[in-house]
Amino acid sequence: MLSRTVKDTIIEYVSEKNVLFDEDLSKHTSFKIGGPADAFVEIESIEQLTKLSEYLDRVEEKYYILGNGSNTLFSDRGYEGVILHIGGGFSGITVSGIRIIAKAGAALAKVSKTAQEHSLTGLEFAAGIPGTVGGGVVMNAGAYGGEMSFVVDTVKAISPKGEEIELENKSLEFGYRYSILRHRGYVVTEVSFNLKEGDKDEIRARMDDFNSRRREKQPLEYPSAGSVFKRPEGHFAGQLIMEAGMRGFQIGGARVSDKHCGFIINTGHASAEDVTELIDEIQFRVRDRFGILLEPEIEIVR
Ligand SMILES: Cc1cc2nc3c(=O)[nH]c(=O)nc-3n(C[C@H](O)[C@H](O)[C@H](O)COP(=O)(O)OP(=O)(O)OC[C@H]3O[C@@H](n4cnc5c(N)ncnc54)[C@H](O)[C@@H]3O)c2cc1C
Known part of the structure; x- marks a missing residue:
């Protein structure tokens, strides 16, 4: 929890309209998962960024730099600290x-x-x-x-x-x-x-081609963070997951996509815990079957 002084100083540095307290991070990640952050700050300038990060360091409050949240999984408990959002502003x-x-x-x-x-x-x-x-x-x-x-x-x-x-x-x-x-x-x-x-x-034609290949191969109709795992040398993560028999495997609301097994999708009400449990299960089964440890590509913020 941020003290009143810290909250007031944040507002002083970036203006009230750019700060949200107890903001749900599920609204700011492509997974649509994540509990509340103590503060969510929309950054508009380098000056705001430097002043704020310096101040937060000084008062020993944690902060996290967030872009579009399309590669990030926040915990269900949220983030105890300040999210510095570098986006549209x-x-x-x-x-x-x-x-x-x-x-x-x-x-x-x-x-x-x-x-x-x-x-x-x-x-x-x-x-x-x-x-x-x-x-x-x-x-x-x-x-x-x-x-x-x-x-x-x-x-x-x-x-x-x-x-x-x-x-x-x-x-x-x-x-x-x-x-x-x-x-x-x-x-x-x-x-x-x-x-x-x-x-x-x-x-334009190349961009259209890449985008139509995405629509065809990726479950873009569901919230996700793209490919969950890095590509292991000489293999494709999605293929290993499929060959380990995990297509459509589901824990809670988190599911291995039927369309692309390298994606974990949020079927509606997945928690971060559902996703991390599913990641553990995938890692276990793929390692058990092929002796390969899949390393997450997504950023898991605990
Ligand atoms: C449907 C879908 C398809 C995808 N396809 C691809 C793909 O084809 N190729 C691919 O590589 N990725 C893909 N991704 C993953 C993701 O979009 C990329 O990794 C993207 O570059 C992440 O950018 P972001 O702004 O959303 O980062 P975020 O998720 O906001 O942050 C990711 C990491 O970058 C850090 N960060 C963000 N902004 C800054 C900054 N300004 N300065 C310092 N650190 C920063 C964060 O702290 C975090 O560690 C896909 C994701 C989805 C949902």
């Missing part, structure tokens, strides 16, 4: 030649569409990824042979010491669903993409 996109500069809260789909409108190719893969630029670069999001590391030029971020820094692509140590940003506590504020000139109609 921090989402400007500018185009300069073959470069696109996007604030961290911009939707990947919107950046991808902006690139297409300016006949710039390279971001088609991101058209159907329901995350933000910040969440995407941190996770090195990717699909259909593309990934953020191929198109990111530089990243502006706030370091754990509160300094504004700029990092070049090669210093981000991108790997499969990995960048150093993820584990070193950097908060991404802006990303500069380096793209190539292309044909507007061909770019």
Whole structure:
């Protein structure tokens, strides 16, 4: 529980309209799961972000950076601390030649569409990824042979010491669903993409193709967080899960998707506990059958 002083200071830094107390996190995650956060703050500027994170560090209150919540599972108990939401309030996109500069809260789909409108190719893969630029670069999001590391030029971020820094692509140590940003506590504020000139109609056609493949293969009609597990080397997580006989396997309201076994869907009233129990069961059965430990790709915030 936050003290009155902490609550008042948050409001003073970001204005009352941008703060929600005891806000249900199920409203802010694609899983539609998660109990209340002590405070949920809509960030609109770097200044707000630095002042607030510095203050919360000083008074020893926990905080969590959230983008679109499309890769995150919060606990049913919620989050004891402050969610700093980097979304629509921090989402400007500018185009300069073959470069696109996007604030961290911009939707990947919107950046991808902006690139297409300016006949710039390279971001088609991101058209159907329901995350933000910040969440995407941190996770090195990717699909259909593309990934953020191929198109990111530089990243502006706030370091754990509160300094504004700029990092070049090669210093981000991108790997499969990995960048150093993820584990070193950097908060991404802006990303500069380096793209190539292309044909507007061909770019549009590629985006449409990727999106129709998604609709065909993925259970987009249900709340989920996309693929739950990382791809183990030489295998596909969904296929291993299917071969372990778990298609449609359900715990509470959480179910292995019948359409794509790599997805866990919320059939209506799944709790975070249902999902984590299902993850444990999948890991157990797949390991038992194939000797492979599936590692979660989603961020589980306990
Ligand atoms: C239907 C569906 C399909 C999906 N398809 C794909 C896919 O094809 N490929 C793929 O890679 N992923 C996919 N995902 C997963 C997800 O959309 C991506 O991982 C996305 O990049 C997450 O972005 P986000 O803004 O939602 O991140 P969040 O879930 O909000 O956060 C994820 C992590 O990033 C951190 N974070 C967020 N913003 C920042 C920031 N500004 N600075 C520092 N840290 C930050 C959070 O603290 C957290 O650790 C899919 C998800 C769904 C629901």
